[in-house]
Amino acid sequence: MVTRRFAKGRRWPVLLLVVALLTALAVHFADSDGTGGGAARHATAVPACTPWQAAATGPDADPRSSARQFAARSRLAGLKLLSYYPAQAPWSRMWQDWHPGRIDSDFARINGLGANAVRLMVHAETFGYPTPDPARLAELRQAIELAARHSLAVQLTLFDWWDDYPDLVGSDRWAHGVLDPYRDDPRIAFVELKNEVDPGDRAAADWVRHELPVVRQAAGRIPVTVSVTGSDPVARLAALRDALADDPPDFYDLHYYGEAGYARAVFEAAEAVVAPAPLYIGETGTATGPGDGAAQAQAEAAQDLYLRTVEWAARSAGLPAAAPWIFQDISPGDVPQGASRAPEDLDFGLLRADGSEKPAAASLRAQFTGPGIGTDFNGDLSGGQDGTPDDWTPHDASAAQAFWDSQDGHRTPGSAVLSGTSGGAGRSPSFMVEPVEQPTAAGQRVRLTAWARGVHATGRSTIAITWFDRNGSYLGEDESPPLPAGSSSWRPLSVDSTAPACAAAAVLALKSRGNTGQARFTEVAFTVHP
Template sequence: MRVRTCLVGVVAFGVLLAAPGAGTGSTTLPRLHAPWDLRVISYFPADAGWTKMWTDWQPDRVDADLARAASLDANTVRAIVQPDTFGFPHVSSKYAAHLAQFVSLAAAHGLHVQLTLFDWWYRWQDVTGSKVWAAQLLAPYRNDPRIAFVELRNEILPVPVTFAWARRMIPFVKSVLGDTPVTLSVSGQDAAARLESLVKGLRSVRPDFWDIHAYPSGGEVMYHLITRAQSVAGATPLWVGETGYPTTTATTGYGGVPLTPSAQEAAQAHFFATVSWAAEATGLPPVGVWVLDDMVPNAVPNAVVTDLNPELHFGLFRLDGSAKPAADLVKTVFSQGAPVSFNEGFEQAVTSEVGTAVPAQWSMTGDASFADDTTVAAEGSASARVALRSTDATASYSIVPPNGGVEDRTGIAVGALARRAAPGGSVFLVLEWLNASHQVLGRAGSVPLQSAAGEWGQLHVSGRAPHRAAYARVELVVRGATTPVWFDRVSFSRYY
């Protein structure tokens, strides 16, 4: 879960709190087969994140927000519960009622609930209190299909004291819930390594599935991360339960993509296409989305932040309620599967820092002017133009397509059309192989453009991924040309 300071024999313990569906479960929704059926979006109101969602309870606002989540073909919404807010170890009837209303509101929109427990809580030695609290909170939802699953702890730190706590709490919470699945998540720069520590620390105890949270820059290494995590998970299913991309103009996950709202919103859509393909290609369910809405600074209860803070800009929807491009992308993933298009025909444009139109999703580097040119096209309505500023300059457009993740010996073929205004210089394609640390392991270049000035010519390059490669990157390169060059109709395909 994203709030970082930087803003990254049981029932006898307590009286059970009454709630709709207590004990027998609700029949208003069918049971999901988690994690395989999951289509999850994390949720807070835009002005009330984390604990504020419950202390500043706004059921009408929540109801309207959940309608938007359902409109994206999500089937589950995530609610995060903090023991110190709800009352620990005895759950407050007030906050239990808020949770019951949330579950009912979600069900009215056809949404199940992912319940994340023990958020912002660190008293690992208090197993007895943990059991009292979990029993009181969860018993009303025993065998309730409205609860898709329970995440015992968000992003648990895998250390001995948490291992001991989780070994006792996983089977306990399972006994309280009945047939509702239980998981817990890990995060960090290397979520696969943390998962490995957790698997070892839990010994023979297993959740129903493992949950990893990952925010891998532009998403390029998600395929590699998942394959590593799958080798650790073994026979226990795996799910990427939380990931996202901030549309802030303060930072970017893609070097060379403009720090403008339109460019970063297009980058967010590309990110979700990339991580969604990685999940699909490795046999996982769609990734869990962080988060439904952007947030205002006052939504963060435990820190003072400004509007420039990236943590406020992960939403699929802007603060005015309008959808970013990633909202449609996520809906497509949830309903149809992961798309692999990447503005290969340069029909989509965004605004650069100087106010010009440039190709969406593509990174731009070098001493040149770049433009999305609607006056020249091999097909469609636009092309990508490059005009070097000096005869000894080199410039390029580059991108990692959504299906750019690779393993050893994965074959990649890339093609593009190119045209130059006058003879001179060199125009060519480059296929690069990079590892999980974003270091270049190798390159292959095409034969330079041979067509006459003013005519479109075909460029092509292919190759196989070297050992330890994590993804492939495409570069459209211009070197030493004194007049503009255009690119169009880029293709990217895999072979084995």
């Protein structure tokens, strides 16, 4: 997310996957009524269903790097890292507008979130290329000292905002100039050679193959990695693995901005691709976007759910904690030339630009310091803004009324309401959510329960579990018995289901079709059985 994401408005992986999810659901409901390129020398197509456990214990470990990979795995195991720029001095301006007091204060707050590491991006041109400017090196030295003062190790990301790949002599000189003072330095968690390399770019891949051993030699025992991202991150990782087959990094760094519910399946497939090397989720997040009042509060609730879901996925897959992008929202007026000033690209922070915490900050603190990752998805329908429930997304409801009632509920106030759903043949208006906790194997049993009641209800109102693979392809659905017609008191609904082969995500739905009255839902619970 460091450079190109803001230049290109990189919220697209999430948005495209959401569109794919909704499209697949629309097709299903209607039917039931209701990276290529030169450097990747033999990039392997990765199917949507990969038995990663078998691959992770495969025999093809590289004897030249297995010791470094083992050391990297050990170092990553307890890492709790946040990417960082000052809100008022992002990207290159962090170094050009040097304010150590501000950085010191921010590092104290990062420590207060329970993090033990911070990511610093080093811009080649800003630091002086090919010979680093001593004044910039002094700033970097002070930043590392400030981090250590607050018990934060440092991830160094090199060669940011730089793509002069043919200049091998210059890049070697610059890398040694920056890293030589920190060889074997325990304050450095790891070194990222370059942010989000495109392995399909032959010049970039050739440069990485050259520069990786140079940086590894300069770093000493410090682990060295390179990161990728993209709408199909597993394929991108496979291409990078193939490009670096002769001399792989100490671990692979994946920046994940895909659909949260698919994260565990993606991470498992990614582990299979890079095994026996370790995998680390070095960036993840979603923007809260511009706005205020109710819209902003809902966006922040969605960010919180997204990060908790991805963090659960990483832990469930046996990975270290994923590293959120970024500590604080960025002030649009302080963005340097060449980076996007679009507000929706600047609001990924755990803190708002004014320094106040978003809900995700509290959730991350709970994960980093205890009691752990919260798995709530507003199942009790107690949270919402201006008639819309937090976390739940209306689907196929343009010709119906889909709203949140803050007062009416079963045991406590709050319910999701679907009304007037009789229009449109085959339409099945619903509220949907991807729960934090997902099944982890085919054949695993799950149960969805809710309390519901009808108000002059007609048609068919149910709760359902819908299954998708990690590419968003529909795999099947199980639905509860319907509510009775007419008006009724609150009554329980339930449905059991079994995760099909290749299932990545269970999507929960509160549904009503052909209903000239109302269906109301509350106290939704999803249980994954061991």
